[in-house]
Amino acid sequence: MKMYEKAPAKINLMLDVLHKRADGFHEVEMIMTMVDLADRLELSELKRDSIIISSQAGYIPLDEKNLAFQAARLIKDRYNVRSGVHIHLDKRIPVAAGLAGGSSDAAATLRGLNRLWRLGIPAQELQELGAELGSDVPFCVTGGTALATGRGERLTPIASPPQCWVVLAKPPINVSTAEVYGRVRANNIAVHPSALRMQQAIEAGDFAAVCAGLGNVLEDVTLKLHPEVQQLKEAMMKLGADGVLMSGSGPTVFGLVSKQSKVARIYNGLRGFCKEVYAVRSLS
Ligand SMILES: C[C@](O)(CO)[C@H](O)COP(=O)(O)OP(=O)(O)OC[C@H]1O[C@@H](n2ccc(N)nc2=O)[C@H](O)[C@@H]1O
Ligand SMILES: Nc1ncnc2c1ncn2[C@@H]1O[C@H](COP(=O)(O)OP(=O)(O)OP(=O)(O)O)[C@@H](O)[C@H]1O
Numbered sequence: 326m327k328m329y330e331k332a333p334a335k336i337n338l339m340l341d342v343l344h345k346r347a348d349g350f351h352e353v354e355m356i357m358t359m360v361d362l363a364d365r366l367e368l369s370e371l372k373r374d375s376i377i378i379s380s381q382a383g384y385i386p387l388d389e390k391n392l393a394f395q396a397a398r399l400i401k402d403r404y405n406v407r408s409g410v411h412i413h414l415d416k417r418i419p420v421a422a423g424l425a426g427g428s429s430d431a432a433a434t435l436r437g438l439n440r441l442w443r444l445g446i447p448a449q450e451l452q453e454l455g456a457e458l459g460s461d462v463p464f465c466v467t468g469g470t471a472l473a474t475g476r477g478e479r480l481t482p483i484a485s486p487p488q489c490w491v492v493l494a495k496p497p498i499n500v501s502t503a504e505v506y507g508r509v510r511a512n513n514i515a516v517h518p519s520a521l522r523m524q525q526a527i528e529a530g531d532f533a534a535v536c537a538g539l540g541n542v543l544e545d546v547t548l549k550l551h552p553e554v555q556q557l558k559e560a561m562m563k564l565g566a567d568g569v570l571m572s573g574s575g576p577t578v579f580g581l582v583s584k585q586s587k588v589a590r591i592y593n594g595l596r597g598f599c600k601e602v603y604a605v606r607s608l609s
Contacts, residue, residue: 326370328441332433333363333468333608334424335461336491336572336579338527339518340541344511350460350476351506354520356483356527357461358470359608360491360579364416364430366393368437371409376401382416385427392427395458396434403454406442419495419601423573425461432465452480461573468608470527472520483524485609487532490582492566492591495601496553498576505574508546517542532583536568539581547575554578557598564594581607 335357343352371377376397378387385391389398393412400406412434418426432455439446446454448467455462460477472481518540526534548555554571557578561569565587566580582588592604 326441328368328437330366330368330433330437331363332366332418332426332429332465333359333361334418334426334429335359335464336424337541338486338535338539338570339520339523340543340573341517341520342506342509342511342514342542346476351509351511352475353473353477355473355477356470356520356523357464357473358486359468360493361605361608362418362424362493362603364414364418364426364433366415366430366433366437367413368434368441369411369413370441371411373409374407375409377409377411378414379411380414380416382414382420385414385416385420392431392458392462393434396431396455397438399454399457400435400438400444404442404444404446406444408442410438410441419577421499422495422577423500423571423575424493424577425465425573428459428461429465431455431458431462435466452478472524484528486527486535486607487530488609489532489567489607490585490588491605491607492561492580492582492588492595493572493577493603493605494557494561494595494599495577496551496557496599497601498551498553500547500551500575502574505543505546509543514542514545516540532567532581536581539568539570541570541572543574544571547571551576557595560595560598561591564591566591
């Protein structure tokens, strides 16, 4: 038997860090939403008790370091599943980009294996399993748009932002999420973006207010480490995006664009700076 799952990328419309916790994680407040750029997973049942990962992408681990492998092992162990699975990952989300590609693959694996092995695990429990794999995984289990608190695993679903185009550009640099959080000084943040204001803008369907409310306190850290991310932001703004922000810990920069007529100009302009550029729709 085979199952198919789509694993969409996420962007953070706002991300605030409140304080560092005793367990080393940071207490955050984020509003996250999915975009129409997705990996595709094919999950095939194996009679023998093993987990095999394959992918057309040559640059991701295919062993137990892969988050989809970890998700399969977790669900197998926890529910005493004897059969195995072959997971083929058709990677389309850029890797180590701040778009939760690996987390979304893990979440899609949890959803897909729940169906493949007919385990009947409720969504809430799948999210709890996801939290064992990473802070972004619980959100990716259910997707949509949500306010995320705690270390990112406590979720309140909210309305979808107004439909728009999302132009994504990933510069060719590597950013470590742990390093970026490690450099945040939570009591020294000049301007905290407001989750409440963003939520109100979304609920009012006010695109201009959504753009005005974009904010990510991790930008300060990543932009200092990698000035090219700042240059990319400036280029996207000059090219006419309505709102521009770095996603997660970066380095991907996204621009929200309401008019389709502007998208080609922004996309083509950015291709001069950056090889990895995508123009996709927001997901409602
Ligand atoms: C930057 C975001 O992607 C925004 O959505 C997330 O906050 C990070 O999510 P993630 O990549 O799933 O993060 P995890 O794999 O759980 O953690 C990676 C590392 O980031 C740091 N980390 C992560 C989340 C958090 N709330 N506080 C942290 O300090 C920790 O050092 C941790 O060891
Ligand atoms: N299924 C996977 N897809 C992509 N990368 C994976 C996967 N499993 C493990 N990895 C590893 O995880 C690292 C981070 O990749 P990923 O694409 O998940 O980052 P990200 O988009 O920055 O995630 P986040 O936004 O959750 O911090 C990569 O260095 C990669 O080697």
